[in-house]
Ligand code: ADP
């Protein structure tokens with residue numbers, strides 16, 4: 540089963556992808572996480588991507604399609620992938636269709652997560668992550684059980700993304716609306732689109748996703 544979570548920055552894609560990975564055995568494929576890892580490691584791709592990411596623009600289709608293609612060749616993703624933050628342009632969507640077809644696979648569902656712009660800004664500005672295991676948190680909406688300690692690994696160190704500030708978020712929302720939103724029509728035409736209300740609580744959104752997945756053919 541291959542699934543795309545489609546939605547603007549802060550919609551909850553990463554949060555839900557991690558839950559689907561734990562509960563249903565999917566592999567999360569986050570191009571944002573992969574690019575941030577490349578940036579941190581100082582690879583050639585990371586160096587090219589850094590300035591573009593920090594100002595909230597999109598990294599080039601060639602680079603992103605290249606890293607996804609390599610990832611899909613690895614054995615652990617054969618059973619199914621939750622694409623988180625990919626595709627983001629029509630060229631990436633077409634490339635993904637071809638990549639999956641070349642591996643004898645297909646896309647089973649695209650879940651569009653709808654959230655109001657002001658809620659997105661609040662979510663992004665309050666977002667932080669465990670520095671050790673990558674678990675995501677929010678200052679108001681998803682606090683650790685014990686303040687200052689990661690629920691998953693017990694670490695007391697957390698990080699914030701360079702691009703998670705109000706100015707860059709508004710720019711990223713504009714990029715989403717102009718470059719990524721056209722994918723909604725693309726996937727609707729394919730018959731793969733399912734729309735859910737991303738404004739609900741995290742657990743309610745997870746239930747809605749499970750309900751969509753139970754109706755989708757493997
Ligand atoms: P969010 O989920 O908050 O939108 P991501 O972690 O998915 O953020 O992406 C962070 C940044 O990484 C984007 O603003 C963009 O610069 C880059 N990026 C991630 N995925 C892609 C992609 N599929 N195409 C182009 N750029 C990407």
Ligand code: ADP
Nearest residue numbers: 549550551552553554662666676677680681741
């Ligand atoms: P995305 O990957 O789409 O950019 P995230 O999953 O990282 O979004 O979520 C952005 C922030 O909002 C995180 O701090 C997360 O804890 C929080 N969040 C995610 N889903 C919800 C929700 N349904 N309600 C409130 N806050 C949420």
Ligand code: ZN
Nearest residue numbers: 669672689692
């Ligand atoms: Zn942790």
